[in-house]
Amino acid sequence: MTTDGGTVADDGAKKAHVLIVDDEPALSGLLTRLLTAKGYVVETANDGPSAIAAIAERPPDVILLDVVLPGMDGFTICRRLKNDPRTRLMPVILITGLADRESRIKGLAAGADDFLTKPVDSQELLARVGSLARFKRYTDDLDSAASIIMALGVMIESRAGYTEGHCHRVANHATALGRRLGLGPDDLQALYRGGFLHDIGMLAIPDSLLRRRGPLEPEEFDIVKSHTVVGDTLCSQLRSLHAVRAIVRHHHERSDGTGYPDGLRGSEIPVIAQIISLVDVFDALTTDRPYQLTQSVEEAIGTLRAQVERGWRESELVEHFAAIVLGGGLHTFTPATVA
Numbered sequence: 001m002t003t004d005g006g007t008v009a010d011d012g013a014k015k016a017h018v019l020i021v022d023d024e025p026a027l028s029g030l031l032t033r034l035l036t037a038k039g040y041v042v043e044t045a046n047d048g049p050s051a052i053a054a055i056a057e058r059p060p061d062v063i064l065l066d067v068v069l070p071g072m073d074g075f076t077i078c079r080r081l082k083n084d085p086r087t088r089l090m091p092v093i094l095i096t097g098l099a100d101r102e103s104r105i106k107g108l109a110a111g112a113d114d115f116l117t118k119p120v121d122s123q124e125l126l127a128r129v130g131s132l133a134r135f136k137r138y139t140d141d142l143d144s145a146a147s148i149i150m151a152l153g154v155m156i157e158s159r160a161g162y163t164e165g166h167c168h169r170v171a172n173h174a175t176a177l178g179r180r181l182g183l184g185p186d187d188l189q190a191l192y193r194g195g196f197l198h199d200i201g202m203l204a205i206p207d208s209l210l211r212r213r214g215p216l217e218p219e220e221f222d223i224v225k226s227h228t229v230v231g232d233t234l235c236s237q238l239r240s241l242h243a244v245r246a247i248v249r250h251h252h253e254r255s256d257g258t259g260y261p262d263g264l265r266g267s268e269i270p271v272i273a274q275i276i277s278l279v280d281v282f283d284a285l286t287t288d289r290p291y292q293l294t295q296s297v298e299e300a301i302g303t304l305r306a307q308v309e310r311g312w313r314e315s316e317l318v319e320h321f322a323a324i325v326l327g328g329g330l331h332t333f334t335p336a337t338v339a
């Protein structure tokens with residue numbers, strides 16, 4: 001079994017991981033070169049058992065599967081994958097020299113997603129792999145994220161003592177600011193999800209500290225600050241949430257480097273983290289909290305501008321946000337609008 005790697009440039013995202021299962025070294029090598037040249041990560045297996053082992057060890061995004069293989073034919077492998085809940089959404093392209101109708105019917109019955117006939121046309125191959133790779137990316141991105149994000153947001157609000165609806169408001173405000181700034185769909189989706197998950201690490205902080213009315217001791221405050229790193233670690237376990245990791249880890253950084261956990265400065269702080277930080281503070285200032293007086297929208301914008309003067313925030317972001325909230329330009333966004 002061999003592995004080759006590459007990156008993609010066409011959509012700014014890493015290309016799919018493709019597993020080629022074929023016992024003909026010449027064809028396997030040709031397909032590997034074609035796909036690697038387009039930035040795909042390519043792995044190969046030359047028989048049924050090694051293919052099953054490779055899939056279990058590192059699930060691919062697309063499988064190019066020859067029909068005639070030693071040990072286990074392609075139809076059997078495909079049927080096995082499609083009957084397993086863990087692998088049934090894995091796209092399988094059957095490659096065969098058998099162009100007859102019966103073989104295609106057998107492949108469809110086994111659950112194959114597409115077919116290629118030898119000799120393989122390189123342009124057709126790339127088009128079919130690209131199409132199925134996009135499909136897999138969409139299904140992976142769901143990854144139950146929509147349901148868990150809402151549930152986690154409610155849990156965070158409850159444990160941290162936030163005003164009900166805080167996460168929804170942060171998500172909507174952040175997405176509105178991101179749209180005004182012309183951010184792309186991936187960043188907008190990260191902002192929406194980050195609105196719910198920016199404080200996910202608070203789930204690991206003791207209630208005694210979260211509910212404390214008075215000031216915290218320095219060592220206690222260090223524990224609370226650790227929610228950024230804890231949250232980053234939690235999000236790293238779910239591929240569909242990797243895009244929000246920058247938000248979760250860095251939404252308490254300040255432009256002058258006095259924030260945490262990494263003391264980033266200025267442009268070192270990802271813009272999506274700066275946006276969430278800004279709208280998070282705005283919502284805290286304008287909603288009822290036991291430790292402070294509620295500010296009007298105008299007063300809250302004044303506070304944010306004062307933080308710009310202190311070097312904590314970027315003036316451009318605050319002024320764009322001020323134009324939105326003072327001009328009545330906030331709208332409600334749903335996950336579908338930022339997908």
